Amino acid sequence: MPDTRHSADCADSAHSAHSARPLRIAVIAGSTRDGRFGPVVAGWTLGHIQQREDMSADLVDLVETPLPTVFPAFGQPPAAGTEELLAAVSPRLAEADAFVVVTPEYNHSFPASLKNAIDWHNKEWHAKPVGFVSYGGISGGLRAVEQLRLVFAELNATTIRETVCFPGGWAKFDTDGAATDPASDAAAKTMLDQLAWWAHALRDAKAVRPYAA
Template structure:
């Protein structure tokens, strides 16, 4: 890994049984891995169960939660950029994702966030629009272009490959190009001068 390499965390947001999220995330990671400018880490939130109690309230996390944070927090902190792979549940995003976002404040700050969404007719885009508001509150920069899968259950074959790769591979490249530009720009900016946070 060189100084120019962007450390990209691909976050699998859904933790439900029978989810297709890992299939979508693995496909996207496979689009990113051949690039020499990216180092990819898949962070599956199903492996990091956290309590619903917010940080800063009560006496702190229970021992199990503390162990989860010890393994998850450094991976988020090490990332230069994020791609959130999210479904849409009831016009919004999964509670598991919001919980992890709330447990981590500084780890998102001044970093770019991209989105790969999936669902029914909307392709998860309503979840993405709400996530843009959440990440703005955390001083993260969301990338404009997204990858979305409408009718996701018919968009991947049994081997986990898209049934129409030409439709999504181009969108993935645009997202990755924008994400790496933002990651380098923000990293260089922070190195030149401190970020003025309220």
């Protein structure tokens, strides 16, 4: 009878190393509007992730990495230059274990630039958790987040219950980009802790059984 102990030990060792690797978190700055406040909120979010030993952060700024806005007809090749633009974003989303979406609220919803980035991708979102940091007027961007939950559910992603929001966000940061209310920092930790739990759980599950949409 073959001895399977060595193979099992190797598999356990590989799984342990995989589980120990810091989680790759893609922070998506969703606003591309002139004069946007998003970089302040995204920078603050990035700082919280960088303080953690269990995570590494990659900022995907949709201004610095613009994506095509015209989709090809079904069955037709994409327009010239499309692949080059996607190459600056798609591999980074594919490599991410989880996402934090930083979004404002425009007209009771989220920016068209963010929806465009979501729609250019599909399997990159599959079986991965998504957290949200929102900002805006009196609602703090929460109406944008509620709509994004529906979109990501369609893409087989898991959205995190805990969110961070900044009502009247422009007045909630000092000149150094730090949040003025300590409760915001506490909320960020809670959201990231929850994101980490889901990211580890889903990454480990996919290592055992690849996800099939």
